[in-house]
Amino acid sequence: LRVIVLGSAAGGGVPQWNCRCRICALAWDKDARVKRRTQSSLAVTINGEEFVLINASPDLREQIAGHAVLQPRSGLRGSPVRACVVTNADVDHIAGLLTLRERQNFDLYATQATLSALQANPIFDVLAPECVARKPVRLDEAFEPLPGLVLTPFAAPGKVALWQERENLEIGVEGETTVALELRCGSKRILYVPACAAATTSLREKIAGADVLLFDGTTFTDDELIAAGLMQKSARRMGHLPMSGRDGSAASLAGLDVGRKIFIHINNSNPVLIEDSPERRWTEQAGWEIAYDGMEIVL
Amino acid sequence: LRVIVLGSAAGGGVPQWNCRCRICALAWDKDARVKRRTQSSLAVTINGEEFVLINASPDLREQIAGHAVLQPRSGLRGSPVRACVVTNADVDHIAGLLTLRERQNFDLYATQATLSALQANPIFDVLAPECVARKPVRLDEAFEPLPGLVLTPFAAPGKVALWQERENLEIGVEGETTVALELRCGSKRILYVPACAAATTSLREKIAGADVLLFDGTTFTDDELIAAGLMQKSARRMGHLPMSGRDGSAASLAGLDVGRKIFIHINNSNPVLIEDSPERRWTEQAGWEIAYDGMEIVL
Numbered sequence: 001l002r003v004i005v006l007g008s009a010a011g012g013g014v015p016q017w018n019c020r021c022r023i024c025a026l027a028w029d030k031d032a033r034v035k036r037r038t039q040s041s042l043a044v045t046i047n048g049e050e051f052v053l054i055n056a057s058p059d060l061r062e063q064i065a066g067h068a069v070l071q072p073r074s075g076l077r078g079s080p081v082r083a084c085v086v087t088n089a090d091v092d093h094i095a096g097l098l099t100l101r102e103r104q105n106f107d108l109y110a111t112q113a114t115l116s117a118l119q120a121n122p123i124f125d126v127l128a129p130e131c132v133a134r135k136p137v138r139l140d141e142a143f144e145p146l147p148g149l150v151l152t153p154f155a156a157p158g159k160v161a162l163w164q165e166r167e168n169l170e171i172g173v174e175g176e177t178t179v180a181l182e183l184r185c186g187s188k189r190i191l192y193v194p195a196c197a198a199a200t201t202s203l204r205e206k207i208a209g210a211d212v213l214l215f216d217g218t219t220f221t222d223d224e225l226i227a228a229g230l231m232q233k234s235a236r237r238m239g240h241l242p243m244s245g246r247d248g249s250a251a252s253l254a255g256l257d258v259g260r261k262i263f264i265h266i267n268n269s270n271p272v273l274i275e276d277s278p279e280r281r282w283t284e285q286a287g288w289e290i291a292y293d294g295m296e297i298v299l
Numbered sequence: 300l301r302v303i304v305l306g307s308a309a310g311g312g313v314p315q316w317n318c319r320c321r322i323c324a325l326a327w328d329k330d331a332r333v334k335r336r337t338q339s340s341l342a343v344t345i346n347g348e349e350f351v352l353i354n355a356s357p358d359l360r361e362q363i364a365g366h367a368v369l370q371p372r373s374g375l376r377g378s379p380v381r382a383c384v385v386t387n388a389d390v391d392h393i394a395g396l397l398t399l400r401e402r403q404n405f406d407l408y409a410t411q412a413t414l415s416a417l418q419a420n421p422i423f424d425v426l427a428p429e430c431v432a433r434k435p436v437r438l439d440e441a442f443e444p445l446p447g448l449v450l451t452p453f454a455a456p457g458k459v460a461l462w463q464e465r466e467n468l469e470i471g472v473e474g475e476t477t478v479a480l481e482l483r484c485g486s487k488r489i490l491y492v493p494a495c496a497a498a499t500t501s502l503r504e505k506i507a508g509a510d511v512l513l514f515d516g517t518t519f520t521d522d523e524l525i526a527a528g529l530m531q532k533s534a535r536r537m538g539h540l541p542m543s544g545r546d547g548s549a550a551s552l553a554g555l556d557v558g559r560k561i562f563i564h565i566n567n568s569n570p571v572l573i574e575d576s577p578e579r580r581w582t583e584q585a586g587w588e589i590a591y592d593g594m595e596i597v598l
Binding site (some may be wrong): 010011012013015016017018019020021024028032037038058059060061062064065072073074075076077078079091094095098099101102103120121122123124125127141162163164228229230231 | 310311312314315316317319320323327335337350357358359360361363364370371372373374375376377378392393394397398399400401402403419420421424462464475527528529530559562583
């Protein structure tokens with residue numbers, strides 16, 4: 001079971017096109033302390049020949065260009081990508097589907113809620129139905145997009161995508177709009193939770209015993225975007241649990257028996273992206289790694 | 300008047316994610332004869348400080364990362380991009396609008412037909428109306444997205460975007476679905492025609508006398524995608540006039556008084572992309588240049 005982190009950043013990436021917060025400024029200025037990061041996507045393989053993409057980021061074309069294993073190997077047209085699984089309808093998780101046009105066969109897995117969000121946007125019809133089979137998945141029901149790779153979606157507390165927000169927005173709901181994934185191969189188990197608004201008891205139970213946890217690392221503190229003057233929204237308002245604080249993710253998930261804990265889907269505002277920052281040290285001392293583009297996890 | 304070619308390729312770019320035609324194979328293998336190219340987009344400026352994007356390609360985040368002049372310079376949030384003009388609703392011309400999210404103010408200009416195509420896809424609501432003003436433009440009516448830069452859209456024979464195709468598809472219609480642009484600054488005049496199904500008399504009259512022509516260079520021959528075994532569609536079926544042949548663009552536009560003639564929006568199947576190919580030599584001998592990413596035109 002091999003997982004390649006294609007993109008470790010949240011929406012916008014690092015640096016974000018219109019941002020000069022202190023972290024983006026370092027990234028634009030090519031300071032060695034801040035790695036550039038593309039948007040949220042994983043590639044998963046068992047045999048090294050066939051891959052499943054988990055989320056399709058707007059940066060997918062660049063991500064494929066950077067990873068020879070994802071490029072076509074023989075014949076005129078082809079791809080090692082056999083399937084794509086989408087965990088919600090955020091732009092950073094679905095826009096890359098537009099890159100996967102050009103009449104290539106693959107399976108597209110998502111909950112009915114996310115498939116309906118795609119269907120509400122006819123631009124995704126560039127994925128012709130005779131090439132791309134849209135396969136609904138259900139919460140807590142396993143499916144096998146590659147032989148030997150068993151995925152099980154489960155509800156993560158969250159909200160609908162930004163572009164779907166309406167006045168009566170509910171945050172922290174558990175349902176089909178935001179899902180996490182359990183990846184199993186034999187006895188190995190990885191949990192991928194890129195967006196999560198609360199560390200519920202059921203989530204903690206699910207996580208316990210995993211070999212690897214990839215968890216929502218959007219922000220370090222709940223108010224960091226507000227404090228930096230970037231936006232008037234807290235992390236929780238955006239559907240993300242911050243890393244730090246008494247009820248943040250590091251504290252809430254401490255003490256669980258997990259092989260490796262890795263923060264992923266990291267927003268450009270998050271000071272852990274500065275490699276010598278106190279927040280980075282705090283996070284590492286709390287037992288967490290910080291994902292980066294090109295990181296590989298092999299079990 | 301300065302034009303930067305951000306992306307010189309047609310949809311899919313070079314190499315295309317799932318293609319190993321002989322040109323993509325050379326590009327994947329990093330052969331020096333084939334430059335890698337991103338998808339169709341221009342940046343235009345008068346003063347070097349403020350820019351208009353013409354078309355927003357799926358590769359826009361990578362394109363901004365490659366051009367310091369398009370990056371934010373001061374303050375917390377900002378961008379030298381003041382406006383974006385979209386010439387049709389093809390994925391390669393609109394998907395990059397999703398990169399321009401994050402509450403940045405700019406003006407979005409397109410015909411009502413193209414604005415309606417965007418409106419039919421709620422995902423583009425990430426461009427909040429209080430930040431991004433959608434401004435309809437009319438055929439043959441000038442507008443000024445930057446002080447001193449006068450743009451006039453005019454109809455180019457074409458068709459609707461692939462994802463909008465229905466059974467009764469008309470090719471070569473002239474209307475609002477596919478437009479070309481005249482760029483004027485003082486007495487300087489550039490014509491940008493990234494998609495064009497026929498070199499009509501009115502188009503030839505428009506082109507005559509231009510300082511620079513940037514013209515649809517999708518394919519070299521009408522049947523090249525079919526002959527290469529890549530697709531069952533001719534160039535004309537896709538709404539593009541091929542470069543070569545008795546009624547191709549090179550022959551049809553020969554003899555017009557134009558300062559520089561440049562092919563742009565070049566598909567990965569087009570052999571002119573191989574720098575020592577006979578087709579490349581033929582095209583250059585016919586008086587045409589081949590656009591590449593990072594090419595600059597200064598008048």
